[in-house]
Amino acid sequence: MKVLKFGGTSVGSVESIKQVIGILETNIAQGQRVAVVFSAMGGATNRLIEIARMATAGNQEYFELLKAVEERHFATIRGLINVKQQSSTFANVKGLFNELEDILRGVSLIRELTARTLDLIMSFGERLSTTIIAEVLKNKGVNAEYCDARKLIRTNATFGMADVDFDVTNRQILEHFAKTSALQCITGFIASTADGITTTLGRGGSDYTGSIFGSALDADVIEIWTDVDGMMTADPRKVPNAFTIPAISYAEAMELSHFGAKVIYPPSLQPAFAKNIPLKVLNTFNTSFEGTLVSRSANHKEYAITGISSIDDMALVNIQGSGMIGVAGISARLFSTLSENNISVILISQASSEHSICFTIDPRNAERAREVLEKAFEAEMQSGDIDSISIEKNVSIIAIVGEGMRKSSGVSGKLFSVLGKNGINIIATAQGSSELNISVVISKNDLSKALNAIHGVFFLSETRSLNLFIVGVGLIGSTLLEQIRSQSSFLSDEKFLKLNIAGLSNTRKMLLEPGGIPYNRWRDELDEQGVKTSIPAFVQRIIELNLPNSVFVDCTSDKDIVKHYETLLDASISVVTPNKVANSGRYSEYQRLQRTALQRGVKFLYETNVGAGLPIINTIQGLMASGDKFIKIEAILSGTLSYIFNTFGPHVSFANVVREAKAMGYTEPDPRDDLSGTDVARKILILAREVGVPMEPEEVKIAQLLPDNCLHAPTVENFFAELESSNDFFENLLQEAQAQQGVLRYIATLENNQATVQLRVVNAKHPFYNLSGSDNIVSFTTERYKDRPLVVKGPGAGAEVTASGVFADIMSISSYLG
Ligand SMILES: NC(=O)c1ccc[n+]([C@@H]2O[C@H](COP(=O)([O-])OP(=O)(O)OC[C@H]3O[C@@H](n4cnc5c(N)ncnc54)[C@H](O)[C@@H]3O)[C@@H](O)[C@H]2O)c1
Ligand SMILES: N[C@@H](CCO)C(=O)O
Numbered sequence: 178m179k180v181l182k183f184g185g186t187s188v189g190s191v192e193s194i195k196q197v198i199g200i201l202e203t204n205i206a207q208g209q210r211v212a213v214v215f216s217a218m219g220g221a222t223n224r225l226i227e228i229a230r231m232a233t234a235g236n237q238e239y240f241e242l243l244k245a246v247e248e249r250h251f252a253t254i255r256g257l258i259n260v261k262q263q264s265s266t267f268a269n270v271k272g273l274f275n276e277l278e279d280i281l282r283g284v285s286l287i288r289e290l291t292a293r294t295l296d297l298i299m300s301f302g303e304r305l306s307t308t309i310i311a312e313v314l315k316n317k318g319v320n321a322e323y324c325d326a327r328k329l330i331r332t333n334a335t336f337g338m339a340d341v342d343f344d345v346t347n348r349q350i351l352e353h354f355a356k357t358s359a360l361q362c363i364t365g366f367i368a369s370t371a372d373g374i375t376t377t378l379g380r381g382g383s384d385y386t387g388s389i390f391g392s393a394l395d396a397d398v399i400e401i402w403t404d405v406d407g408m409m410t411a412d413p414r415k416v417p418n419a420f421t422i423p424a425i426s427y428a429e430a431m432e433l434s435h436f437g438a439k440v441i442y443p444p445s446l447q448p449a450f451a452k453n454i455p456l457k458v459l460n461t462f463n464t465s466f467e468g469t470l471v472s473r474s475a476n477h478k479e480y481a482i483t484g485i486s487s488i489d490d491m492a493l494v495n496i497q498g499s500g501m502i503g504v505a506g507i508s509a510r511l512f513s514t515l516s517e518n519n520i521s522v523i524l525i526s527q528a529s530s531e532h533s534i535c536f537t538i539d540p541r542n543a544e545r546a547r548e549v550l551e552k553a554f555e556a557e558m559q560s561g562d563i564d565s566i567s568i569e570k571n572v573s574i575i576a577i578v579g580e581g582m583r584k585s586s587g588v589s590g591k592l593f594s595v596l597g598k599n600g601i602n603i604i605a606t607a608q609g610s611s612e613l614n615i616s617v618v619i620s621k622n623d624l625s626k627a628l629n630a631i632h633g634v635f636f637l638s639e640t641r642s643l644n645l646f647i648v649g650v651g652l653i654g655s656t657l658l659e660q661i662r663s664q665s666s667f668l669s670d671e672k673f674l675k676l677n678i679a680g681l682s683n684t685r686k687m688l689l690e691p692g693g694i695p696y697n698r699w700r701d702e703l704d705e706q707g708v709k710t711s712i713p714a715f716v717q718r719i720i721e722l723n724l725p726n727s728v729f730v731d732c733t734s735d736k737d738i739v740k741h742y743e744t745l746l747d748a749s750i751s752v753v754t755p756n757k758v759a760n761s762g763r764y765s766e767y768q769r770l771q772r773t774a775l776q777r778g779v780k781f782l783y784e785t786n787v788g789a790g791l792p793i794i795n796t797i798q799g800l801m802a803s804g805d806k807f808i809k810i811e812a813i814l815s816g817t818l819s820y821i822f823n824t825f826g827p828h829v830s831f832a833n834v835v836r837e838a839k840a841m842g843y844t845e846p847d848p849r850d851d852l853s854g855t856d857v858a859r860k861i862l863i864l865a866r867e868v869g870v871p872m873e874p875e876e877v878k879i880a881q882l883l884p885d886n887c888l889h890a891p892t893v894e895n896f897f898a899e900l901e902s903s904n905d906f907f908e909n910l911l912q913e914a915q916a917q918q919g920v921l922r923y924i925a926t927l928e929n930n931q932a933t934v935q936l937r938v939v940n941a942k943h944p945f946y947n948l949s950g951s952d953n954i955v956s957f958t959t960e961r962y963k964d965r966p967l968v969v970k971g972p973g974a975g976a977e978v979t980a981s982g983v984f985a986d987i988m989s990i991s992s993y994l995g
């Protein structure tokens with residue numbers, strides 16, 4: 178025996194009822210004995226309640242609405258039963274509507290709607306849908322029978338949510354089924370008292386009906402047919418990556434359902450659970466899908482948790498005071514006061530200091546809760562033992578649920594850490610000793626971000642997203658986008674990571690697209706859909722979007738953009754940048770950014786500030802963290818100047834070599850920054866700060882390489898003209914070097930807290946002699962690397978190596994986020 182239950186959407190239209198009939202016919206064809214429970218047509222119960230309320234209020238328009246409900250049912254009959262055989266069904270259904278009309282007329286006359294009458298009115302929903310479907314089945318030659326559950330399910334007289342008397346009910350069901358072999362079409366949701374008064378089983382009660390029949394009949398399985406693909410790991414409307422849970426235990430299903438996963442009505446699991454009858458949640462509109470199996474064992478071993486659920490709107494009440502410490506009975510009084518006032522408490526948390534107790538309730542009860550508590554604790558509040566009762570609205574609860582938590586450590590650590598890394602403040606938390614559920618209370622504003630971030634870390638085989646906001650799509654920015662594009666399938670296949678381009682901006686236009694700007698048409702998309710660039714507005718929007726795992730990537734050399742880093746970091750958004758401006762301004766600014774990132778638990782990464790993709794900053798940070806001390810840094814830090822001195826010779830003009838360096842993508846957006854030594858000075862300054870010297874920019878001593886006329890050229894064009902006219906000057910430098918059998922090297926040094934940058938001639942014995950192309954070289958002398966320095970050498974400028982350094986920083990944020 179199998180008991181099937183079809184929900185409101187499944188019986189909500191002619192088309193969906195055809196699906197239902199198909200499912201039933203398949204079962205019958207397989208020789209399966211089945212009983213089937215139906216809900217009212219989707220939306221009908223709410224409509225009936227509305228009509229009843231209107232009638233009670235004397236609003237005669239209820240009649241129109243009633244006629245519309247009637248017409249909907251008639252249309253269903255016309256759509257499903259052929260004309261010749263419709264009349265008896267019409268007669269039955271019309272009879273039910275006449276009865277309902279009489280009741281409503283009575284209600285509108287006496288202007289009173291009792292819970293008992295409302296139950297009777299609501300019962301028509303299931304009686305109507307079930308009558309029609311039973312007739313449709315008979316019409317198709319199925320030996321089917323309408324079964325009014327009011328004759329079989331016995332309850333007490335708690336209208337609206339009656340308690341089932343299982344002894345009587347089970348007996349009546351068994352007796353009934355012994356008498357008949359016809360397919361029983363059972364009305365869900367409704368029952369009756371010993372006196373035959375109609376009752377209902379509470380919202381979602383049709384599931385309960387299914388479970389009651391299934392357990393009475395010792396069914397092999399109870400199938401709950403609904404309009405979604407089973408129970409999902411999270412609400413798919415909030416978490417697009419949610420997926421169906423193939424198997425779940427009764428206890429887990431219960432926990433998830435309590436917390437808003439509306440797929441199964443929690444009490445309905447109880448009878449099935451008691452008899453260990455498996456329950457299957459299936460989709461009427463996707464019959465081939467496996468759905469979710471609810472049984473005693475959750476053989477869903479892949480993940481540490483089974484699902485995540487949430488309640489969007491909660492109010493958090495906090496009651497605190499020093500007089501509460503060690504005083505027995507405060508919480509007893511607190512919760513009995515709430516219970517006497519019918520205020521249901523969802524989550525409770527008390528710190529072991531006993532200084533405060535907080536709990537969450539429905540926000541609609543918040544003010545009433547305050548009133549009754551202030552009254553109950555009036556004396557304590559007057560004496561100062563309790564200081565205050567505060568209520569915080571706009572909070573949400575998220576619960577992670579799973580039997581797997583019992584066996585694995587680190588689940589709560591993972592939960593708290595992902596929330597922390599996304600800058601989500603946990604206001605309160607609770608874990609039951611069953612270890613089946615860990616709940617956190619957070620601000621409602623963070624709900625979607627939190628759900629997605631939590632889902633991402635716990636369900637690892639699913640693709641996680643890093644949301645990138647990239648400003649500046651010049652050489653480095655566009656190369657980065659290309660590298661991301663060409664690596665995207667590897668990242669999603671092997672690392673389950675999607676780098677989502679959630680925002681882009683150039684100097685003209687900006688575009689925010691939380692769903693992701695396509696990699697291969699970002700240029701067109703930015704051009705066509707972008708709006709006029711405003712960096713403050715861009716930053717503001719990023720913060721408002723509040724997406725999980727957000728990273729701001731600045732690929733400009735702009736001075737104004739860096740002013741927003743602190744705001745971004747403060748909003749728990751990581752920053753990655755090759756732009757050196759932020760780190761080479763005032764020391765206090767550099768320090769503030771470092772501190773903010775640390776406080777907010779996000780990353781501020783700028784490996785490409787020095788030596789492009791070469792691991793220079795990371796090397797220093799590693800040595801510093803492990804306690805090494807820096808004695809001296811000597812370095813060639815300009816890819817541009819390195820290229821120039823490696824290429825300049827008797828047969829090429831100096832200006833042309835600079836032009837080549839620019840064309841190769843080595844120079845700064847303004848090449849004067851390279852030639853004037855500014856770029857190198859910024860880099861040695863940054864290195865000084867990284868090794869712990871609080872240096873200011875003006876303290877770096879720069880020995881000028883350029884003659885004055887070049888140095889003071891007002892425009893880039895003008896600059897090249899001056900370089901042309903100064904060719905002899907550079908020729909002379911070269912000849913002097915050659916006379917000493919050396920080469921020209923622009924060397925930065927940091928020693929004894931002093932930074933200098935100067936042009937030097939080095940001979941073949943010097944480690945900096947053999948360089949080619951845009952090579953940088955950095956030699957670190959430290960306490961541990963004293964006799965022979967640690968040397969990092971390689972191309973230190975250019976689009977590919979710089980973009981890949983930025984990319985590596987982005988990837989390290991992704992691993993940090995887990
Ligand atoms: N080229 C290299 O080898 C290299 C190496 C390391 C670091 N960097 C750094 O990378 C950054 C970018 O260098 P690049 O070579 O790509 O320069 P680029 O001139 O090609 O690109 C910079 C882009 O930023 C845009 N931009 C400037 N201000 C902007 C604003 N306010 N809003 C939006 N867009 C803006 C510009 O229009 C330009 O397209 C610089 O800070 C540079 O110092 C470059
Ligand atoms: N313009 C810089 C780019 C790398 O920071 C250089 O030439 O070294």
Ligand code: NA
Binds near residue numbers: 792793794982
């Ligand atoms: Na680097």
